[in-house]
Amino acid sequence: MFEFRQFLTKKLPNVSVVQRTERGFPKSSIAVRFRSGTLKENDMLHLEKAGNGFYCPEDPGEPGLGEKRWSTDLGEARIVSELLKGLEVLEIGTGLGVSTKIIAEKAYWVHTVDVDQWVKDNVVNDLPRNTTFYTDIAKVPMMIEGAFVDGLHTYEQCLIDIANAKFHVQKGGLLIFHDANMPAIHQAVVDSGLVCYYIKTPAGIAFGWKD
Secondary structure (H helix, E strand, O other): OHHHHHHHHHHOOOEEEEEEOOOOOOOOEEEEEEOOOOOOOOOOOOOEEEOOEEEOOOOOOOOOOOOOOOOOOHHHHHHHHHHOOOOEEEEEOOOOOHHHHHHHHHOOEEEEEOOOHHHHHHOHHHOOOOEEEEOOHHHOOOOEEEEEEOOOOOHHHHHHHHHHHHHHEEEEEEEEEEOOOOHHHHHHHHHOOOOEEEEOOOOOEEEEEOO
């Protein structure tokens, strides 16, 4: 566990790291407590604050569900950005582009994937220059260095997203999952066979390395 504490402490110098056991994950997990005043929120144009993230009033909702997308909150996005700093990254689930933009601030390049035409029409043009958008994950390059998975939040789709992430990410690459507090996502991560660790945030972040 010490090596993971050291990894997170180096990657996230503005948080304190404590060890805990998270039921359902294959090994002991890590919880992260924010130190007050270390993460500041910036104004996000055309978005409104939600409970623990952002939403767009004009969003017609995800296909098949009709529910408006909720993004990561800025604190969570910055944690993911620090973990993926300097890497070529695959993001599954562009959504409102909040995490995409913040990851791109420190990543070498972000390959972001979303099948929704509304996202392509309304979000993509506002993404940073070091991003490439895809509607077909098969077109994403191979041997990516890290991945952030925040796609459709069902058990079945999350398993598919994990398989796609593992397929495109090189051996030893870092895989990060948002909404790990959701039972469907939690169970999909466990059932995928990945050895994952947990960061305690409003939505929960799980991460592990491809064998």
